[in-house]
Amino acid sequence: MILKGSVRGSARELATHLLNGTDNEHAEVHEVRGFASEDLTDALIEAECLAKGTRCTKHLFSLSLNPPAQETVPVETFEEAVDRIEAGLGLENCPRAVVFHEKEGRRHCHVVWSRIDSEEMKAVPMPYFKNRLMDLSRDLFLEHNWDVPHGILDRSAKNPLSFDLSEWQQAQRTKQDPRIIKAVLRDCWQGSDSKEAFKGALESYGYYLARGDRRGFVAVDVRGEVYSLSRAIGIKSKVLNGKLGTPKDLQSVEEAKKLVNARWSEKLQSLSDDMDAKHARQKEPLDQKLNQIKQRQRQERQALNQHHQERWDKETKIRSERLPNGLGGIWSRLTGKYAKIRHQNAYEAWEALKRDEAEKEHQIVKHLEERSAVQRTRQRLKQQQQIERTELHREIAAQMEQRAERQQSLETDFNTQADNQRQTQRRRGLYRDNDDLEPEL
Incomplete structure (x- = not known):
């Protein structure tokens, strides 16, 4: 265990x-x-x-x-x-x-x-x-x-893909499997030989390298969640620093979140929402079936508990009636018959208790087997959805990068046109910047 x-x-x-x-x-x-x-x-x-x-x-x-x-x-x-x-x-x-x-x-x-x-x-x-x-x-x-x-x-x-409670809760917020998150971050680490290569590998999956407040190097995903790289990859900070150097020259977590927000658009949000809605529709029939089984099994367990209690009360009454009362009870104590009856009652009560426990255990095992068939189908669907979500994050990351490149290209074109316009105006004597102004005497 x-x-x-x-x-x-x-x-x-x-x-x-x-x-x-x-x-x-x-x-x-x-x-x-x-x-x-x-x-x-x-x-x-x-x-x-x-x-x-x-x-x-x-x-x-x-x-x-x-x-x-x-x-x-x-x-x-x-x-x-x-x-x-x-x-x-x-x-x-x-x-x-x-x-x-x-x-x-x-x-x-x-x-x-x-x-x-x-x-x-x-x-x-x-x-x-x-x-x-x-x-x-x-x-x-x-x-x-x-x-x-x-x-x-x-x-x-130790299994590097195992996770603790905080990592599981974080994965629940992002609707991802924590093992997949750790596997992606480890794959990026093992497939890179420098800081720039690691940074590029992370961004291809929708993660951005940043400087943590207390944890050195961290990764920020497209939803703004922060992951400690030393914990996720399973290595010490000294090894991270050996390949990546110091995190001082990296953007902070807040700066990384602002970068993500700047690159995030309504279209990307729509893609994520559509994926969530699709997965919810796929899970709904299985969830309904599982809930129906769960409710029926709860009723069956309550019925069995009630049956056990009623049978226990009935058998207890029968055992208590065996004990003689009055003068017969006094005589049975003297002859030892009373002690034999009590011993027999205790033995039968113990056997009845073990019988009830065995019936209850048999019912639980039967219920587990019944639900496990639905759970296996549900687990396969969940794994497929996790793969789709990982691919969606890669697609979102690529679109965010393209959007950032287009924005940078537009800014460059605008600045180039503005510079050309100023040069033309300067040649015609229609424009003077601060460098052209003569100092006042």
Whole structure:
């Protein structure tokens, strides 16, 4: 499993994200342990209130567990992994909440711990937790015979096209795949041997080299989004400076945005809007089908939960009626029969619980398989649209460059004609500039 953790605050925002049923096809609170409230939002706010008695501002530890896309992982495997991670990070006695998300035909897990020790009113320290998570992630891949990503076996071989939350959010604004953005920038870097060549390669894809406020070299796209080149390409600033020199002589980000705005026209905006409308029309039937499946599956899950609750209540009543009352109950306690009945009831209750969990897991797997067929079609369409959008950006960049060249050509022609006209007037004695004026005595 890919494990990504962070220490953070903002309990209410985190609860909203975990319970988000819009971006996720299904969101289910699996466990809330160690809090006074069983409601997820109230539990996280409770942890935040407790943290106000300390100086800790990042009182929560948030973790996501993502298994390989092609694997169907049962709940028990997630639970075992969470317990191991909890022990490995020293969070055994901390309250926690576990939430499952299903998105794009896949299931992943989120876990949130409160780091505050309520007895000592101190936060549990989290030194080097990323290194520990990397080791635990590698062990989980090897134990389950999953294909191990190269970046986990060898940290220097990290996938250069992987992205973090901020890069994903930036790509969402521009409606592009963050992996394609990083691949384009890396291709421009690897295919150029000088600053001018790199600058020209970027502009051919609709990116403009600029000087960042804090990040050295950056690229600005035709929509005004700013990308850190060291992060996107996956190299250190020292290597960038070795090929490109210092960024001091480059235009600033604001100047690059002004250049883009100056070259942008209503025609180019129309091309982009038409592409967005076309892609929306293509996605609409698949989105409608997916929403219909999602709503039907939610109803089926609610019906199964209700059936389980009704059956549990009925079976609990039957088990409780087995226990003798009155004098018979006293006699059964003396003879040991009462203890045997209680033991049998506990065993049957455990078996009933495992039966319900198995039925629920079977339904979830069936639902995932049903949605994954639609998601595969949707993913192929998305990839095709990303290719079209990348080509559109190249076309827009080319038209912006042609527009700038025409503008420069017109300015040159105008200045040439104006100079010729002044020369003609000067020869005829009809024009005098400041150099021709005699100084006053």
